[in-house]
Amino acid sequence: MRVAPKIELTDEERAALTKLWRSGLTSVRLAQRARIILLADQGLNNKDIAAQLGIGRMQPARWRERYLQGGIKAIERDLPRGAPPVKVDVAQLVQLTTQSSPEAITHWSTRKMGTLLGVSASTVMRHWHAHGLKPHLVHSFKVSRDPQFAQKLEDIVGLYMSPPEHALVLCCDEKSQVQALDRTQPGLPLKKGRAQTMTHDYKRHGTTTLFAALNVLDGQVISQCQQRHTHVQWLKFLKQIDRETPKDKTLHLIADNYATHKHPVVQDWLAKHPRFHMHFTPTSASWLNMVERFFRDLTTERLRRGVFTSVPQLVAAIDEYVAHHNTNPKPFIWTKSARDILQKVIRANSRLSSKQNGTLH
Template sequence: MREIHPHLIRYWLHSSEKTDPPETFAEKVNEICTVYHEAETVHENGGHTISVDEMTGIQALEHKYPDKPVIPGKAAHMEFEYIRHGTVSLIGFFDVATGRMEKPYLNSTRTEKDFVEAIRALIETDPETPWTFVCDGLNIHKSESLVRFVAGQCGLSEDLGSKGRSGILKNQESRAEFLHHKDHRIRIVYTPKHCSWMNQIEIWFGIINRRLLKRKSYRSIEELKASILRFVEQYNVMAKPFKWTYKGVSLTV
């Protein structure tokens, strides 16, 4: 009989979307995997597959005292105390086919308006081609403004209804269904709940956090923004797509 180890803990999350009904979870995961595996072909045909998310509350922290000189064979010593100079939010667009970070959007807020403006700036770089975005189900990713923007960009003249009352704009579910429509030139594919690991941009966020944000000292928000944009520019020079090997959930019993 195995011993019980109550001092050892592993986190576990019961997600209702994975069990009730299970088809919902499997369909979403498999759709995203298909989008990723087809990204290179889409890119060759002129389209774009973009993984998008927000990195919020990035702090402009100034180390109160300089780091100690690096000693070979020893860990670097970074000053513990710091001075806060505010925060910034990054809306990032990771191109799945190329591995590049395109048109990063930096602002003090992360609102419905910010998200639409960020999407608009990206699409304006290639306004006539297909765009597929992979993102989570945050409310600003299913907003009235986003629906109106996509409808306008796709030349759709149908009645959108009224927010909170009727039609496509009635609620988040109806808006998400519209934004996810396969026939639209601009569409969004949503990850299941609690599945940030399905969004490739989360890998990129980990890279910038380890290589830049954890180590740098910033005296202002402006200095932080400039540092992030410089990192993106340098990263893109050598960018390569992530190798997505996961093929999805088996639907056989």
């Protein structure tokens, strides 16, 4: 049976420890350590000291040993906690993250990087956060190669930031192949401690195409759902715009380069309606069309979690959303100048060219 080493204090040591124990300026931890040594001096074993002070049995043993080795100074210092922190070569971590990938995998995770460098995943995450690195994210992009990009950009941004008088600027596009999706089983509603649930699989009940025209001035939306999206349906939508807008207003329509928008039949109709002026976005630059922002809101707020057992039900939901939007519309405000956008595109093209030539690292 192991016996704790005895502690026999001198009168001076006993007085000093008693002063530490009773002083209101002493920290709670140091006062407790002094009390442990005083009780040990009275002949109590570690088990009895722990029971009397309401602490773990190891603490009296630890501080008894420390006092015997270094006296009062030894108990005034905290014991080192855990293993010493491992220093990270931050430059190496950043280089590996940005210029390499794990074997057979597309990107790093905190655990894989930590295993490679011999540090914890939380350490890797801390340095990634400090350097703005997010290997788990990827953003899609497409730089326009349209030879008339600058002219089309200035034209459209000019309409946004300085619209002509006595005219309406309408951003038009189709949201094609909107699916009427029904879930295979009923989901559970949101409740405290549990998110709303939906089955991962679904039943398809057909599709519809939403034609929409967003009024840049006030945010109002003119919409129409149709089964197809050929030039016939596009022309039908143009006629709806003609009916639902003031006849004394010139109309500037912003659209993408989809072939139906430039069909000869559509061109003939536009020629007979001179108040319509078409403005086409540059190739691969649909982000210039502000109606895409409305489509995103429609998708996230109404369609993504919707359950539709038929196309008519889907169309009714879209019409209801548009009607609700139009009761209190808010326009999207364009703030970026054409010059700023053009400079950014030029920089992107330059970097892409360097990457293709193998000079960007």
